[in-house]
Amino acid sequence: MNVPAYAAPAAGEPLAPTVIERRAVGPNDVLIEVTHAGICHSDIHTVNGDWGPQPFPVVPGHEIVGVVAEVGPAVTRHQVGDRVGVGCMVNSCGECANCLRGDEQYCLDGMVPTYAGTDRDGTTTQGGYSTHVVVDADYVLRVPDGIDSAAAAPLLCAGITTYAPLRRWGAGPGKRVAVVGLGGLGHMAVKIAAAMGAEVTVLSQSLKKQEDGLRLGAQHYHATSDPDTFSQLAGRFDLIVNTVSAAIDVDAYLSLLAVDGTLVNVGAPPEQLSLDVFSLIGARRSFAGSMIGGIALTQEMLDFCAEHGIGAEVEVIAADRINDAYERVLASDVRYRFVIDTATLG
Amino acid sequence: MNVPAYAAPAAGEPLAPTVIERRAVGPNDVLIEVTHAGICHSDIHTVNGDWGPQPFPVVPGHEIVGVVAEVGPAVTRHQVGDRVGVGCMVNSCGECANCLRGDEQYCLDGMVPTYAGTDRDGTTTQGGYSTHVVVDADYVLRVPDGIDSAAAAPLLCAGITTYAPLRRWGAGPGKRVAVVGLGGLGHMAVKIAAAMGAEVTVLSQSLKKQEDGLRLGAQHYHATSDPDTFSQLAGRFDLIVNTVSAAIDVDAYLSLLAVDGTLVNVGAPPEQLSLDVFSLIGARRSFAGSMIGGIALTQEMLDFCAEHGIGAEVEVIAADRINDAYERVLASDVRYRFVIDTATLG
Numbered sequence: 001m002n003v004p005a006y007a008a009p010a011a012g013e014p015l016a017p018t019v020i021e022r023r024a025v026g027p028n029d030v031l032i033e034v035t036h037a038g039i040c041h042s043d044i045h046t047v048n049g050d051w052g053p054q055p056f057p058v059v060p061g062h063e064i065v066g067v068v069a070e071v072g073p074a075v076t077r078h079q080v081g082d083r084v085g086v087g088c089m090v091n092s093c094g095e096c097a098n099c100l101r102g103d104e105q106y107c108l109d110g111m112v113p114t115y116a117g118t119d120r121d122g123t124t125t126q127g128g129y130s131t132h133v134v135v136d137a138d139y140v141l142r143v144p145d146g147i148d149s150a151a152a153a154p155l156l157c158a159g160i161t162t163y164a165p166l167r168r169w170g171a172g173p174g175k176r177v178a179v180v181g182l183g184g185l186g187h188m189a190v191k192i193a194a195a196m197g198a199e200v201t202v203l204s205q206s207l208k209k210q211e212d213g214l215r216l217g218a219q220h221y222h223a224t225s226d227p228d229t230f231s232q233l234a235g236r237f238d239l240i241v242n243t244v245s246a247a248i249d250v251d252a253y254l255s256l257l258a259v260d261g262t263l264v265n266v267g268a269p270p271e272q273l274s275l276d277v278f279s280l281i282g283a284r285r286s287f288a289g290s291m292i293g294g295i296a297l298t299q300e301m302l303d304f305c306a307e308h309g310i311g312a313e314v315e316v317i318a319a320d321r322i323n324d325a326y327e328r329v330l331a332s333d334v335r336y337r338f339v340i341d342t343a344t345l346g
Numbered sequence: 347m348n349v350p351a352y353a354a355p356a357a358g359e360p361l362a363p364t365v366i367e368r369r370a371v372g373p374n375d376v377l378i379e380v381t382h383a384g385i386c387h388s389d390i391h392t393v394n395g396d397w398g399p400q401p402f403p404v405v406p407g408h409e410i411v412g413v414v415a416e417v418g419p420a421v422t423r424h425q426v427g428d429r430v431g432v433g434c435m436v437n438s439c440g441e442c443a444n445c446l447r448g449d450e451q452y453c454l455d456g457m458v459p460t461y462a463g464t465d466r467d468g469t470t471t472q473g474g475y476s477t478h479v480v481v482d483a484d485y486v487l488r489v490p491d492g493i494d495s496a497a498a499a500p501l502l503c504a505g506i507t508t509y510a511p512l513r514r515w516g517a518g519p520g521k522r523v524a525v526v527g528l529g530g531l532g533h534m535a536v537k538i539a540a541a542m543g544a545e546v547t548v549l550s551q552s553l554k555k556q557e558d559g560l561r562l563g564a565q566h567y568h569a570t571s572d573p574d575t576f577s578q579l580a581g582r583f584d585l586i587v588n589t590v591s592a593a594i595d596v597d598a599y600l601s602l603l604a605v606d607g608t609l610v611n612v613g614a615p616p617e618q619l620s621l622d623v624f625s626l627i628g629a630r631r632s633f634a635g636s637m638i639g640g641i642a643l644t645q646e647m648l649d650f651c652a653e654h655g656i657g658a659e660v661e662v663i664a665a666d667r668i669n670d671a672y673e674r675v676l677a678s679d680v681r682y683r684f685v686i687d688t689a690t691l692g
Contacts, residue, residue, distance in 0.1 A: 101605075235454070269623060274620040275619060277613075280634055280635025288630065288633070289623055289625075289631065
């Protein structure tokens with residue numbers, strides 16, 4: 001099946017319309033007619049070659065929402081007409097300790113990324129900037145009623161990336177959670193942490209987005225460019241979710257944690273980070289990292305978001321604006337996620 | 347009350363016999379006739395001035411076991427004749443969030459160290475290398491029957507320092523725990539983790555102490571000087587307790603952790619340590635630190651050790667051997683803790 005798509009022909013080149021082939025629907029496959037695809041910063045890193053050589057042409061997109069158009073005979077979880085989503089992975093071994101525990105993203109055999117990855121049958125995966133995608137049913141999520149499809153798309157990456165650490169480290173009533181950075185990931189972290197019942201503080205470089213932060217559910221907002229922030233908030237937080245992929249002063253952020261507090265990075269800066277171990281020992285603190293989340297947890301996150309009326313704040317664009325949108329993402333000029341209306345691809 | 351003691355007269359000078367004054371027994375005080383005092387590496391760092399200027403003369407010793415000789419009228423927890431212990435702290439504010447939660451070691455007003463500290467009445471604390479000590483009853487532990495006093499002394503620092511992270515990060519049946527370094531702290535970590543039911547592996551520079559490690563309760567023993575160790579054991583452990591205060595290759599040790607695993611440092615090297623955040627993100631790992639433990643947890647540890655027949659492996663020495671013992675500790679020539687028989691001080 002040949003379908004319209006937008007692809008990067010080579011590293012650093014603008015994306016352009018193309019046609020790609022989707023495999024025939026296998027016994028456990030779902031054919032999805034894509035309606036929306038979010039633009040994640042990872043898409044840009046990948047097509048720009050920041051993360052090494054890629055199997056060009058690359059069709060990015062791992063924040064996919066659409067409608068089931070066909071299912072294989074073995075599929076029981078999804079039916080034609082269902083609204084569904086696909087996130088950052090489309091396969092894994094299913095048999096290792098991590099997969100069996102529901103941490104498919106940490107599959108010991110390597111999970112299969114939604115695009116620019118090698119699927120278990122040897123083919124190269126192509127992402128959601130296309131009208132259709134064929135995905136193993138076990139990696140397809142149900143999008144519950146009550147979330148708009150455009151607002152749901154970014155949940156498949158930005159949502160689960162922030163939900164997973166908030167859940168793992170117990171964000172909830174009586175917990176003080178700080179979110180570092182108010183971008184695509186950060187704005188989801190604020191909404192989700194607030195819905196979990198935590199007291200949420202945004203730590204952003206400036207106060208430029210303060211109004212937004214408070215509207216999204218934060219109770220406090222501080223500028224990290226103001227050195228007083230770090231003395232004022234010393235020892236305050238149970239959990240800090242750092243959504244910024246640039247290098248940070250780890251000791252400064254650790255100093256904001258109470259006893260048993262955790263600083264979790266959801267992005268990895270290219271540089272090594274250094275810290276004074278006493279920042280950890282001095283209050284039994286932890287410095288941790290988290291990467292997306294397993295399939296069951298992603299479903300839980302979608303259900304949680306529907307229940308709490310949470311979606312991403314999005315700017316829906318036509319496919320021919322993708323390259324402009326990339327420029328604007330790089331300039332941090334988006335509040336807070338671009339989502340492609342894939343009807344404009346055809 | 348004037349009592350015999352051993353003190354360092356100045357930074358880097360040998361310890362020598364002296365006489366110090368102990369305060370009169372206050373309403374909530376306990377006068378302890380010290381029988382044993384362990385020699386901790388911290389004692390040596392302190393008297394050598396490695397940790398900055400000290401209020402010399404300094405009487406070290408924060409692994410104290412003795413017998414109650416007198417109690418103040420308000421004391422209900424201890425009676426004359428009881429066998430008791432004192433660890434690394436002898437006071438704290440008792441009112442801050444950390445004290446109220448039982449984490450007196452993280453007192454927001456600053457806990458009072460057993461020696462070379464300033465007590466809440468403004469006096470300088472003096473440690474356990476002396477025949478008697480007067481301590482607030484709330485900071486005095488019960489030493490249960492069934493642990494030899496000499497073997498109990500090191501539990502008050504080395505024991506709780508390793509028990510606390512093993513307990514906090516869930517060492518127990520079905521958990522794989524690695525202990526880095528088989529010295530005073532490490533040998534306690536091995537015994538305690540094994541008694542908790544964990545599968546214990548020692549990671550030591552060489553295989554020199556392998557026989558000891560296995561006898562103390564480890565099931566596996568690997569040399570970290572052998573690069574194969576790191577590939578063989580990749581992703582294996584749920585918890586690594588690092589008892590070595592020198593700088594380590596954090597990424598290499600993190601790579602030995604399974605998903606959700608934690609590397610805990612109980613010592614702080616003087617250098618900043620650096621790491622690749624992907625080492626954390628790639629398996630939702632944590633790098634943490636822990637410092638001794640609260641009073642209630644220290645009592646729990648002593649009770650646990652008594653129940654499981656655990657004491658430190660000690661070499662009991664007379665007071666006039668303290669300076670030689672310091673040399674031998676610095677040369678790692680002790681299996682595994684020196685304990686001073688304080689009867690030899692008088």
